[in-house]
Amino acid sequence: MTDTARKRNPRGSGDLLREEILVAAITLIDTTDDTNALTLRGVARQASISAPSIYSHFDNLTLLVEAVLQSSFHELAESVRTAMAAEQQPAAKLLAAGRAYVDFGWQHKARYRLMFAETGYAENAVETFALVAESLQRCIDAGISGSTDARADTWIVWAALHGVATLDKPARADYLRLGALDRPALLETIIRRLTLIHGPPALAKL
Amino acid sequence: MTDTARKRNPRGSGDLLREEILVAAITLIDTTDDTNALTLRGVARQASISAPSIYSHFDNLTLLVEAVLQSSFHELAESVRTAMAAEQQPAAKLLAAGRAYVDFGWQHKARYRLMFAETGYAENAVETFALVAESLQRCIDAGISGSTDARADTWIVWAALHGVATLDKPARADYLRLGALDRPALLETIIRRLTLIHGPPALAKL
DNA sequence: AACATAAGCTAACGACTGTAAAGTGATGCG
DNA sequence: CGCATCACTTTACAGTCGTTAGCTTATGTT
Numbered sequence: 001m002t003d004t005a006r007k008r009n010p011r012g013s014g015d016l017l018r019e020e021i022l023v024a025a026i027t028l029i030d031t032t033d034d035t036n037a038l039t040l041r042g043v044a045r046q047a048s049i050s051a052p053s054i055y056s057h058f059d060n061l062t063l064l065v066e067a068v069l070q071s072s073f074h075e076l077a078e079s080v081r082t083a084m085a086a087e088q089q090p091a092a093k094l095l096a097a098g099r100a101y102v103d104f105g106w107q108h109k110a111r112y113r114l115m116f117a118e119t120g121y122a123e124n125a126v127e128t129f130a131l132v133a134e135s136l137q138r139c140i141d142a143g144i145s146g147s148t149d150a151r152a153d154t155w156i157v158w159a160a161l162h163g164v165a166t167l168d169k170p171a172r173a174d175y176l177r178l179g180a181l182d183r184p185a186l187l188e189t190i191i192r193r194l195t196l197i198h199g200p201p202a203l204a205k206l
Numbered sequence: 207m208t209d210t211a212r213k214r215n216p217r218g219s220g221d222l223l224r225e226e227i228l229v230a231a232i233t234l235i236d237t238t239d240d241t242n243a244l245t246l247r248g249v250a251r252q253a254s255i256s257a258p259s260i261y262s263h264f265d266n267l268t269l270l271v272e273a274v275l276q277s278s279f280h281e282l283a284e285s286v287r288t289a290m291a292a293e294q295q296p297a298a299k300l301l302a303a304g305r306a307y308v309d310f311g312w313q314h315k316a317r318y319r320l321m322f323a324e325t326g327y328a329e330n331a332v333e334t335f336a337l338v339a340e341s342l343q344r345c346i347d348a349g350i351s352g353s354t355d356a357r358a359d360t361w362i363v364w365a366a367l368h369g370v371a372t373l374d375k376p377a378r379a380d381y382l383r384l385g386a387l388d389r390p391a392l393l394e395t396i397i398r399r400l401t402l403i404h405g406p407p408a409l410a411k412l
Numbered sequence: 413a414a415c416a417t418a419a420g421c422t423a424a425c426g427a428c429t430g431t432a433a434a435g436t437g438a439t440g441c442g
Numbered sequence: 443c444g445c446a447t448c449a450c451t452t453t454a455c456a457g458t459c460g461t462t463a464g465c466t467t468a469t470g471t472t
Contacts, residue, residue: 008468009418009420035323039460050421051460051461052462052463053421055462056419060461113323116372117241160365160366160370163365163369166368166369166372167322167365167368186358194366194400223449245428246430247428247429257431258433259450259451262449262450413472414471416469416472419468420468421466424462425460425461425462426459426460428458428460429456433452433453434452434453435451435453436449436450436451437450438447438449439447440446440448441445442443442444442445
């Protein structure tokens with residue numbers, strides 16, 4: 001609508017537009033919160049670009065969407081990684097990872113749904129998965145977790161957090177008449193119980 | 207394609223078609239496993255009907271989809287209810303409910319996703335929620351659960367199972383290099399840990 | 413200054429969508 | 443037997459979509 005006519009990119013670097021298109025696609029799905037909003041023309045509008053211009057950088061819509069998903073998985077992994085890095089003790093790292101994960105899901109609802117709606121997401125999540133599994137293993141080694149299988153229990157935690165991330169906030173307490181159900185305590189409860197962490201509340205720092 | 211020309215419904219009961227349309231819509235989304243397949247014309251094709259005929263029974267597509275969702279929520283609740291009714295002890299009821307819930311999600315992937323993609327699902331899930339919460343409360347009363355808040359912990363279990371139901375089967379072990387991760391044991395582990403059920407393995411009947 | 417080319421455009425296609433309007437033909441009642 | 447009504451149908455419109463073909467124009471090189 002606000003047609004502030006784009007300046008064409010300099011000669012050598014037409015690849016600049018590729019990044020712009022990707023960003024446009026991501027902000028489009030994030031702002032509309034609608035999985036189906038990710039159309040070729042929609043992205044073009046968001047980027048102030050003509051639709052066919054996208055074909056110079058992505059052979060078709062499917063490839064563009066895949067690029068969005070791949071980028072999103074990296075963003076998620078990075079977010080979890082830095083959250084873990086900010087903590088020292090393995091149990092605290094675990095909790096921080098869980099918080100970062102759920103935060104991502106809640107802050108980018110439609111995008112997160114899309115990430116797990118398409119098949120083949122598991123391979124993209126492998127990176128983050130390994131990170132968390134290591135952390136849990138260290139908890140076991142430190143004797144503060146009763147788990148006997150770090151990978152299996154990591155999967156369980158992942159599934160549970162995925163559930164929390166998918167059930168959006170407004171639905172939580174309102175209809176189900178849950179009293180105080182604040183998120184940090186909730187996440188800590190879930191993770192502690194599933195990983196059998198019985199250690200002292202070093203996690204309680206929230 | 208196989209145009210086995212429909213017989214028109216008798217005079218009084220034009221409402222028969224309403225049910226046929228609903229069934230057609232459900233089988234359509236279930237067989238295609240695609241959320242976006244639920245179009246007015248697609249449903250019409252599935253029901254061997256002309257598209258505008260649907261308007262005699264549903265004022266627009268949105269209302270048809272809502273009817274599908276409402277019906278699906280009832281189906282889910284009914285499935286969970288009967289699964290629980292087949293068990294005696296409260297802990298066994300709890301586990302049966304979880305199994306039935308996840309089964310539904312896995313057997314109707316696209317439909318399940320649609321149920322929780324649209325807003326306002328929480329009010330529809332209230333029925334099932336209450337059922338499970340009661341069951342957990344009985345576990346607490348019987349002294350086999352360490353939980354202190356049946357409703358809150360039911361929500362946690364729900365979220366976790368929702369996560370399991372949403373992560374589809376093939377993705378489980380394959381990419382994550384988990385060994386044996388059979389579903390019944392997995393569900394039992396999740397539910398036992400989250401509800402703090404420490405009782406004797408009366409649940410082990412699987 | 414001339415020219416090749418990169419960067420992006422407009423126009424157009426075929427297919428699909430939800431929905432409105434108007435038609436058809438069997439059915440059951442008076 | 444006639445006729446109104448119900449249960450649908452065909453036709454049509456306006457809008458969206460992905461994608462292709464071909465054009466324009468600025469840019470960097472020679």
